[in-house]
Amino acid sequence: MALVPADRVRFHVQRLPATAQAAAADRPVVVFLHGLVVDNLSSFYCPLAVPVARAGHEVVLYDLRGHGRSDRPATGYDSRSAVEDLFALLGALGLGQRPVHLVGNSYGGTLALHAALARPGRVVGLTLLEPPLGGAWVENMLDTLSAAALSLEDSAVPAELLTLRLRKAANLTAIADDLLNRTTLIDDIAASRTFTPADYAGLSCPVLIVCGEHSELVPGARELALHAPRVTAIEILPGLGHDVLKESSGALRAAVLAHLDAAAPATAAARPRAGALVT
Template sequence: MAFVSAGSVRFHVQQLPAAGVAAAPDRPERPVVVFLHGLVVDNLSSFYCPLAVPAARAGHEVVLYDLRGHGRTERPATGYDSRTAVRDLFALLGALGRGQRPVHLVGNSYGGTLALHAALARPDLVSGLTLLEPPLSGAWVENMVDTLSAAALSLEDSPVPSELLTLRLRKAAGLTATADELLNRTTLIEDIATSRTFTPADYAGLRCPVLIVCGEHSELVPGARELARHAPHVTAVEILPGLGHDVLKENSGALRAAVLGHLDATAAAAARPRTGVLVP
């Protein structure tokens, strides 16, 4: 476990070295693979076994961190908008000594939204995207704000965390307490409510390869297909049968194969000599 201060926030960070990749003076550095998790009860641990360890074993340097206010990262009262999240990401990479390295962002759920914002903000640094169940539409924002507001009301002054501790369910108690803090004592809900939604012009401006993975029964599939219609370098939209908004949790072999294949392909593309044109 490590804690790194970037900007005004102390982040919980885990780094995994690339296995079996020999350093050589003439070998181009591969992009660092950075994982971005979802909202409220999610944290970096959701990636660890399903994708992060396999990616490191496949030769990719990996960075995982708890987003602002989540997991073991510091929980300030404000700053939960996407613009601040993108600043947090690149400030953290700078603090880790990777501020000028290309990165491949793997985002799950809301983390996919943040990854897309980061790629649009810093096309010079984001060399690839892997988006797992990314929520992209204004309708999702409205539904999420309603859901989070209802959850906040149910958690306010709730005895549930204490009762869970009494039952020795420490992990559940911790997640519930974190959710209460985020929803009732920060601007997270307000910041999500004012999120800027993406446009076809945003998608058309993407300059890196993109893989999108959704569950067959996910309500986010139409948004993924809309992104694929407009973005010039979407390599695939993988639809995993029998799943909903749980492709990461289910940890299928198909998900790992798709993600690792995309990481390898974009790393190879990023290592090719540039000719003044961004790698497709």
Template sequence: MSFVRAGSLRFHVQRLQAPAPADPDAPLVVFLHGLVVDNLSSFYCPLALPAARAGHEVLLYDLRGHGRTERPASGYDSRTAVRDLLGLLEALGPGRRPVHLVGNSYGGTLALHAALARPDLVTGLTLLEPPLSGAWVENMLDTLSAAALSLEDSPVPAELLGLRLRKAARLTAIADELLNRTTLIDDIAGSRTFTPADYARLHCPVLVVCGEYSELVAGARELVRHAARARLRVLPGLGHDVLKETSGALRGSVLAHLGATAAVRPRAGALVP
């Protein structure tokens, strides 16, 4: 376990090295997880470890307020999340090394914001079930608000500890803190949705992966229509959580995309978020 201070926060990070020395100019592969009960561990076995074994240097970290990263009362908007990412990369000292961002669910949204803000840094995107539409924001707000009410002053964490279900108790306690003691819900409510013009500004290679039964497929198709170098892979028989895919189709698609984009170099110019 490792912790790195970036800005005012201490972030929980994990770095995975390739078995053989990686090309120092190749992109660092950075994984961004989803909201509330998610953390860096969801990537470890399905994608992060295979990526490292395939020769990529990998960085995983718990987003602000999630997992073992510090949990401030505010700052859960996408602009701050991008600043957190940039500050963490600066603290780790990769210099001008490019990055390939792999984002799951809301982490895919953050990865897309980062690519639009820093085309000079982000050379590739892999977006797993990215929520891109305003309708998703409304549905998520309803879900988060209902969860917040059910967790407020709930005895569930103590009951889980009593049953020695420590991991479940910890995740429940984190969800309660995030939903009831931070600005996360308000910050999500104020998030900006993407437009076709945003997608048209994406010049790096983009792979979008969705489950066949996911409500997010339509938004993914909209991105692919407008981003010149984007493509969509739909995994049959799955819904939103494609990370649970066990046949190897997800892993194969992601590793192929990482390999194909390893030599891509960033575009000139930078837009500071």
């Protein structure tokens, strides 16, 4: 693990080399983008990142601006800045010319989609896990984050957690307090632009969408599949909600590895079936 400076921010990064003997040198780099506030790169490590590397794909994980061990500046939490952060970081890692396949969980899926629309020449594949795509999600998330900010402001909870020797929980709570009460994160999300059918129609890369059966985000995923020309599948995982990354490692891993192999330019033997649904 290392702190890598890019775009005036130091990002906490972990790289996993492709370990399969048959790894293709021209495969895209697989970059993982995590969710908001209490999430970080570690959520991907065992469920997906290590298996993806063992299957022959070079992997990059990093803590988004303000999250985990990355720097926490006061501003720059909008989607445009996140996309700039991503490609600045890849440049700093010497990967500025490599194609990438983005795997985004929750809000990370939203950022992955923004990146694919902004840099279609670089993003050659998308895997979106529980991506929040509609305007209703933004409103609900803003309410949730605002309530959390109020509860954490001047809270004694981090100190109490440390007293109980719950260091990890204390650290996550302190990070959440900083993000919500001392940065522009909430305002930046409030100002975010909602995706349109025209955006989806402009996607040029293969897309896999994975949602839980009981997730409120399924309708937005189906809307994306309706308009995007190269959605290979929507995987609907039974019995789950917004927790597919944590609770369905086996089925999720199989779906993601199959999609990576099919989407990689070096291994794809045929074009994906647009709009296919797997339930």
